[in-house]
Amino acid sequence: MPPAGWCWLGPVLAACGLLAVADGAAEAGGGAGAGAEAACPATLRSTGRCAAGGECAYEVRLPALTVQLPAQWGRLEEVFKEVQNLKETVNSLKKSCQDCKLQADDSRAPGRGGQLSPSPGAPGEAEDGRVRELESEVNKLSADLKDAKEEIDVLHGRLEELSLVNMNNIENYVDSKVANLTSVVNSLDGKCSSKCPSQEHTQSRPVQHLIYKDCSDYYTIGKRSSETYRVTPDPKNSSFEVFCDMETMGGGWTVLQARLDGSTNFTRTWQDYKVGFGNLRREFWLGNDKIHLLTKSKDMILRIDLEDFNGVKLYALYDQFYVANEFLKYRLHIGNYNGTAGDALHFSKHYNHDLKFFTTPDRDNDRYPSGNCGLYYSSGWWFDACLSANLNGRYYHQKYRGVRNGIFWGTWPGISEAHPGGYKSSLKEAKMMIRPKHFKP
Numbered sequence: 001m002p003p004a005g006w007c008w009l010g011p012v013l014a015a016c017g018l019l020a021v022a023d024g025a026a027e028a029g030g031g032a033g034a035g036a037e038a039a040c041p042a043t044l045r046s047t048g049r050c051a052a053g054g055e056c057a058y059e060v061r062l063p064a065l066t067v068q069l070p071a072q073w074g075r076l077e078e079v080f081k082e083v084q085n086l087k088e089t090v091n092s093l094k095k096s097c098q099d100c101k102l103q104a105d106d107s108r109a110p111g112r113g114g115q116l117s118p119s120p121g122a123p124g125e126a127e128d129g130r131v132r133e134l135e136s137e138v139n140k141l142s143a144d145l146k147d148a149k150e151e152i153d154v155l156h157g158r159l160e161e162l163s164l165v166n167m168n169n170i171e172n173y174v175d176s177k178v179a180n181l182t183s184v185v186n187s188l189d190g191k192c193s194s195k196c197p198s199q200e201h202t203q204s205r206p207v208q209h210l211i212y213k214d215c216s217d218y219y220t221i222g223k224r225s226s227e228t229y230r231v232t233p234d235p236k237n238s239s240f241e242v243f244c245d246m247e248t249m250g251g252g253w254t255v256l257q258a259r260l261d262g263s264t265n266f267t268r269t270w271q272d273y274k275v276g277f278g279n280l281r282r283e284f285w286l287g288n289d290k291i292h293l294l295t296k297s298k299d300m301i302l303r304i305d306l307e308d309f310n311g312v313k314l315y316a317l318y319d320q321f322y323v324a325n326e327f328l329k330y331r332l333h334i335g336n337y338n339g340t341a342g343d344a345l346h347f348s349k350h351y352n353h354d355l356k357f358f359t360t361p362d363r364d365n366d367r368y369p370s371g372n373c374g375l376y377y378s379s380g381w382w383f384d385a386c387l388s389a390n391l392n393g394r395y396y397h398q399k400y401r402g403v404r405n406g407i408f409w410g411t412w413p414g415i416s417e418a419h420p421g422g423y424k425s426s427l428k429e430a431k432m433m434i435r436p437k438h439f440k441p
């Protein structure tokens, strides 16, 4: 039941053709039975038509009086404030980082002999501590930002449950703010670790190695062979091995999934998909917890490479890729498509994998009410009801009949055509990999 006094963006969103369900029948504390229309002091004005992407230009005017909103909106406001605070913190950090660079240049000046390990009590030591402090502040800030983002996700989930309103406009707005701040923090992080000599000193101690968050960091230090490497996307969490593709489109890719010969069974449990399985050099799923940490640590893009049994190779590129944590059922966030294979993850209104939860044969989080898509299609995936893409389906070495549970990409040329005898074709190879959005090989 929507709380009383609910009278916000409903009309304007409805005018833009978006879903808006505002239950006007106020059942109120204090007998405010006047109805939402009359009780609503806000005026709304559409400033034009909606863009193709569903974004609408509009104005909301609120009088000086307090407008009652559902409790959830209050929390959203807190998040906005938090984002604002974070922005200010980032600015001051940025400034102190510049200071740090100046000091670094000073300490490199002739006469000091490039000394990087000052004796106890020397000025360098205080500086060393300061940089570490700064670094931990930056890390904390990064974590805070992601928390804010996850909070938005939770909020979004709640609102969906309440069928109140389509949150996309607001969520996109906050998401873009958080993305922006995250990229500032990341670049700051980079500046601090590369420019401050005391930092280099710290890292040369055996206990505190330079942290490689993903394959792009290995690329940056000159690694050019496609191999397994150890990464630490979150210093507070564990390190793990990943396979790095240092060749495709400039390299620096962290591989999340690979299919090539059917040597690994992908019909697996929630727990298996959580921790990962298979062989990093052949077929594997890296693991949802690790994918979450990697996509949380930096803004990532996703590249999907596919090949069929005729040797046709196509790819799909998405300019945003984020997988939420287990609490949020590893919800998928996928951005704009570019490439040659077609946008099978946003196939249509009815088959859209964006913002879907992860489902496995033993854990049904899909949007299909009368069954489990993971069980039916032998896979763990971000199922809708059910799919237009399923790269974790069964591996078929040839055409097959029956349920379309093979490795499937719905926009593949000819894949959905009816074949004589009901034969279906599966893909021969699939690979999913990520790279930081701002990485330049």
Ligand SMILES: *[C@@H]1O[C@H](CO)[C@@H](O)[C@H](O)[C@H]1NC(C)=O
Pocket (backbone or CB within 6 Å): 180, 183, 184
């Ligand atoms: C972040 O926002 C500011 C102003 O709002 C803009 O100047 C800057 O280019 C943005 N940065 C990114 C990475 O989008």
Ligand SMILES: *[C@@H]1O[C@H](CO)[C@@H](O)[C@H](O)[C@H]1NC(C)=O
Pocket (backbone or CB within 6 Å): 265, 266, 267, 268
């Ligand atoms: C894969 O594992 C599932 C579940 O354990 C099992 O039912 C299925 O037969 C296996 N598939 C193959 C090809 O071994």
Ligand SMILES: *[C@@H]1O[C@H](CO)[C@@H](O)[C@H](O)[C@H]1NC(C)=O
Pocket (backbone or CB within 6 Å): 237, 238, 289, 290, 293
């Ligand atoms: C990261 O840490 C959390 C607890 O802090 C844990 O639940 C999670 O499994 C860890 N992830 C990985 C990949 O180690």
Ligand SMILES: *[C@@H]1O[C@H](CO)[C@@H](O)[C@H](O)[C@H]1NC(C)=O
Pocket (backbone or CB within 6 Å): 338, 339
């Ligand atoms: C797709 O990517 C190519 C190569 O990076 C670029 O030239 C092109 O403008 C992109 N197209 C779109 C629609 O973003």
Ligand SMILES: [Ca+2]
Pocket (backbone or CB within 6 Å): 364, 365, 366, 367, 368, 369, 370, 371, 372, 373
């Ligand atoms: Ca279901």
